[in-house]
Amino acid sequence: MSKVILLQRLSTLPMRHLQQAIGSLGDLWRTPLASMMTILVLGISLTLPTTLHLFVKNAEKITQQWHSASEITLFLKLSTSAKSAKNLLQKLQLYPEISKVSYISAEQALTEFKLLSGFGQALDYLENNPLPATILVTPTKRSSQADVVKNLLSKLEKHREVEQGKLDLDWLTRLEAMAKLLQDIVISLAFLLCLSVVLIIGNTIRLAILDQKDAIAVMKLVGATDAFIQRPFLYAGVWYGICGGIFAIIAETILAQYLTASLNKLTYLYHSDFVLQGLGFVESLWLLAFSIILGLIGSYISVRQHIRGIEPTTD
Amino acid sequence: MIRFNNVSKTYPGGFLALRQVNFELAAGEMAFLTGHSGAGKSTLLKLISVMEKASTGNIFINDTDLSQIKYKQIPYVRRGIGMIFQNHNLLLDRTIYDNVALPLIIEGFSHKEIANRVEAALEKVHLANKLRCYPKMLSGGEQQRVGIARAIVNKPAIILADEPTGNLDPKLSLDIIRLFEELNTLGTTILIATHDLGLIARMRYRTLTLKQGCMITDGLLQNTRGDEQSE
Numbered sequence: 345m346s347k348v349i350l351l352q353r354l355s356t357l358p359m360r361h362l363q364q365a366i367g368s369l370g371d372l373w374r375t376p377l378a379s380m381m382t383i384l385v386l387g388i389s390l391t392l393p394t395t396l397h398l399f400v401k402n403a404e405k406i407t408q409q410w411h412s413a414s415e416i417t418l419f420l421k422l423s424t425s426a427k428s429a430k431n432l433l434q435k436l437q438l439y440p441e442i443s444k445v446s447y448i449s450a451e452q453a454l455t456e457f458k459l460l461s462g463f464g465q466a467l468d469y470l471e472n473n474p475l476p477a478t479i480l481v482t483p484t485k486r487s488s489q490a491d492v493v494k495n496l497l498s499k500l501e502k503h504r505e506v507e508q509g510k511l512d513l514d515w516l517t518r519l520e521a522m523a524k525l526l527q528d529i530v531i532s533l534a535f536l537l538c539l540s541v542v543l544i545i546g547n548t549i550r551l552a553i554l555d556q557k558d559a560i561a562v563m564k565l566v567g568a569t570d571a572f573i574q575r576p577f578l579y580a581g582v583w584y585g586i587c588g589g590i591f592a593i594i595a596e597t598i599l600a601q602y603l604t605a606s607l608n609k610l611t612y613l614y615h616s617d618f619v620l621q622g623l624g625f626v627e628s629l630w631l632l633a634f635s636i637i638l639g640l641i642g643s644y645i646s647v648r649q650h651i652r653g654i655e656p657t658t659d
Numbered sequence: 660m661i662r663f664n665n666v667s668k669t670y671p672g673g674f675l676a677l678r679q680v681n682f683e684l685a686a687g688e689m690a691f692l693t694g695h696s697g698a699g700k701s702t703l704l705k706l707i708s709v710m711e712k713a714s715t716g717n718i719f720i721n722d723t724d725l726s727q728i729k730y731k732q733i734p735y736v737r738r739g740i741g742m743i744f745q746n747h748n749l750l751l752d753r754t755i756y757d758n759v760a761l762p763l764i765i766e767g768f769s770h771k772e773i774a775n776r777v778e779a780a781l782e783k784v785h786l787a788n789k790l791r792c793y794p795k796m797l798s799g800g801e802q803q804r805v806g807i808a809r810a811i812v813n814k815p816a817i818i819l820a821d822e823p824t825g826n827l828d829p830k831l832s833l834d835i836i837r838l839f840e841e842l843n844t845l846g847t848t849i850l851i852a853t854h855d856l857g858l859i860a861r862m863r864y865r866t867l868t869l870k871q872g873c874m875i876t877d878g879l880l881q882n883t884r885g886d887e888q889s890e
Contacts (some may be wrong), residue, residue, distance in 0.1 A: 353767035360767065562748045565708075566762040566809065567738035569731070652730075656710055656748070 361575070368579035371552070379587075382548050386584060387591025389541045390635055393534035394596050394623065400530050402621055403523065414488040416481040416497055417510045422450075424505045429477050432505045436479065441487035441496050450477045476507060490517040538638055545584050545642025549577050553650045565656035574647035581643025582636055589635030593628045660686040660848045661707060661817065666716035668702050668872075676702040678872045679716070684850060686816070689843040691859045692852040693880075694869035700852040703869070704819045707850070708742050709733045720817070738766060741810030743820040747802045749794040755781070755805050756790045762813040780808040783838055800827045807835060811842060818842065820851045824858065836862060856880070 372379040420429055429447060436445045448456075453475040458464045481500065483493055493511060501509045553560065563573050600622030611618045623631070661684040668677040677699045684690055692700050705711040706718055709725055718725040720736065728736065742748075749758050759780055763773045781787045784804035786797075794802055803823065810818055818839065824832035836858065839849050853859065859866055859880050868876040 352769060356767050356769055360764070559750050559752075562750055563761065563765070564734070565710075565737065565742060565748055566765060567734045568761075568765045569734045572765055 364576045365579045365582075368576040369583050371576070372580060372583055379584075382544065382584060383587040383591060385544055386541055386588030386635070386639075387595060389537045389544070390588055390592035390631065391595045391599075393530065393537050394592055394631060395599060396530040396533060398596070398600070398621070398623065400527060403526065405621065406618065414483055414490075414493045414511070416483070416493065416500060418479040418481060418500055418503075418506050419508045419510070420477045420479065420505050421507045422476055424477060426477075428505055429479070432503060433479060435503070436481060436500070439496070439499075441483050441492065442481055443484040444482040446480045448478045448480065450475050453478060490520050541588070541635075541638045542642040542645070545581050545639050546646040548584065549581055549643045549646040550650055552577060552580065553646065553654075557654055560651060560654045561656040564654070570647075570651050574651050577647045577651075578640060578643050581639040581641075581646075583639070584643075585636035585639025586632065588639070589632040592635065593623065593631060596623045596631075660684055660688070660721060661850070662717075662719040663703075664717045664719070666706065666713045666718055668699075668706060668711060669714045676872050677706075677713075677869075680869075680872075680874050682867055682874060682877055684848055686848055687843065687846045688865065689839065689849040690851070690865040690867060691862070691880075692850055692867045692869065693854065693856065693859060695854075697871075698869040699872040700869055701821055702872075704742075704821055704850070704852055707817070707819055708740055709736055734765075738762070738813065739816045741813070741815040741818040743803075743806050743810045743818070743823045745822045745825055747794070747806045749802060749805060749809075751794050753793070754790065755786065755792050755794070755797070758794065758805055759808045759812050762809060766813060776812050777808075780812040781805075783811070784808045785834070800831060803827060804831075804835070807838070811838075814847075816846075816848060818847055818849045820849070820853075822853055823851060824853065824855060832858065 420432070424432075426449065429449075433445055433447050436442055450473050454467065454473050457475060458467050461467075481496075483496060487493065487496060497509045497511050500506060560573055600620060604620045604622075607618075607620050663680050663682050666677055666680045667675065669675050680699075680703065692703065694700050702711065706713055706725070707720070709728070713726055716726075720739070723736065725736070750761070753761075756777055759777045760773050763776060768776070778787060778790075781790065784807050786801060786804055786808065789797060789801065789805075794805065797805065803825070804827075807820075807823060810820075820839070823839075824835055827835060832855075836851075839851065843849050863879060865878060866876070866880040867874060868880070
C-alpha cells in the first residue's frame, strides 16, 4: 500500500470513529425501553454511593463544627501566680500541635461560676476563691484525633504549674470510630455498586454482541479486525456511562434540594447555621468521568470475552 | 499464489475431511473445484480463508504460511480474498449498498471512493437499481449476486466461490462466470467450487476433483458424463 493511500485511509479514521460513535447511540435509540431500563439501573447504582459520599462530606462538616470536643482544659495549681501562668501560656503557644490557648484567671472563673450556678450571693461568703486558674487549649485540626490529643494532654500535664488536665476522650474516640465506620461502609458499598455497574454494562453489551452474532461473523469474513468490530460496543458502554452519570447527577441534585427544605427546619430549631452541601460542579464532572470509565471497563471486558469467540461459518 | 503441501484436516470427533492434499494455483489462474457433497470442497475453501486451520501440512498464500500466522493477522489475509458462499452471508438489516460497501468501510476507503466502487460492482452483477433495497426484498439469485459484488468490490487478489451459480438461471450463471473470467484477465486468481459439471465442461478450465477428502484429478476434465457415472 502506497504512503499516499495509507495517509488517506488514516485521515478517514476520526470520521469512522465518529460514525461508529453516532451509530452506537442510534442503536441505543432504536431500543428505547431496554436502553432506558439499563440507564435507570446504572443511574440508581451511581446515585447510591454518591449520596453516601455527600452524607460523609456533610458529616465531616458537622464534626468540624464540633472540633471543640477535643479541647483540653488545664487546671493550674492554686499556688500558681498570674506571672507563672502567663509564662506557661507563652510556652504552650509554641507547641506545633496547639492552635489556640486562652487563659481564664481564678477570678474570672469565679465570676462565671457565680453567673451560671445561681449561687451568686452564697459564694460571697467564701473566704478564699476555691477555683483554680485554667488554660483552654485548642489543638490544631491536624492534631485533633483522639490518640494525638491524648499524647498532647500527657505532655501538658507534665508542666509543674498544671494540677490536672481534662479531656472528654471517650466521647471523641466514639465519634471518630463512628466516622471511620461510616467511611468504611461508604467505601465498601461504593465498591460493590461500582462493580454492579460494570457487570450490568458488561451483561448488556454481551446481549448486544449475541444479538449481532451473525453480523459480526460476516464482518470477520470480509476482513474486519476485532478492534473494528468491538468499537461500536465500546462506544455503547461509553454512552451508557454518560447517560447513567447524567441521571445520577440530576437525581442527586433533586435529592439535595428535597432534603435541604427538611434540614432547614431542623437547623432552625437547633439555632445552627449548617447548610447541606450538594454535589459541586467539579464533583459532578468527576462523577460523569467515573461513570464513563465504568461503562468503558464493563463493555471492554465483555467485548474481549465474546467477540474473539465468534467466527464466520459457511453453513 | 495458493499452495497446499500435504494438507489434511480432521474435525473434532475424528471426521477426516481432507487427506494429504497437494496442489498449487498460480497467480492469475482460474480453476474449478469439484466433487460430491462431503468430498471436502468447502473445507478446502475454509482452509484458504482461514476459517479453519489445517491439522497437518502447510498452506501458503504467496509466501505466507497460514499455519504460522497469528490471530491478529487473519483479517488482513481475508481482505485479500473475496469469498462467495452459498448462504450469501448478507447483513439483513442493512441495504444492498451498505452490504457491498462493508469491505471498503473496514479498509478505510473515503466516502467518494466507496460510492464509486460499490456502484461499479453492482453494475457488474446487474443490480445497480437495487442500491437502497434490503436483502430480504431480493430473490435468492439476486442475493447471490450481491454476495459476488461484495466479494469483488475491493479488488481482491483471490476469489473463492462456493457454488456461486447454484441459485441462478443458466443465462445469469454464464454472466457470472464471464464476470469471473473478466476479473481473471485482470490478474485475479479464482477458485470456483461447483457441482455443475456441465458448466465446467463448457468453460474448459483446470479442474481439481476431490473424492472423500483426496484429490483424485487435477487438470482439464475430459469426460464429464463418464466421471459422473463412475461416482
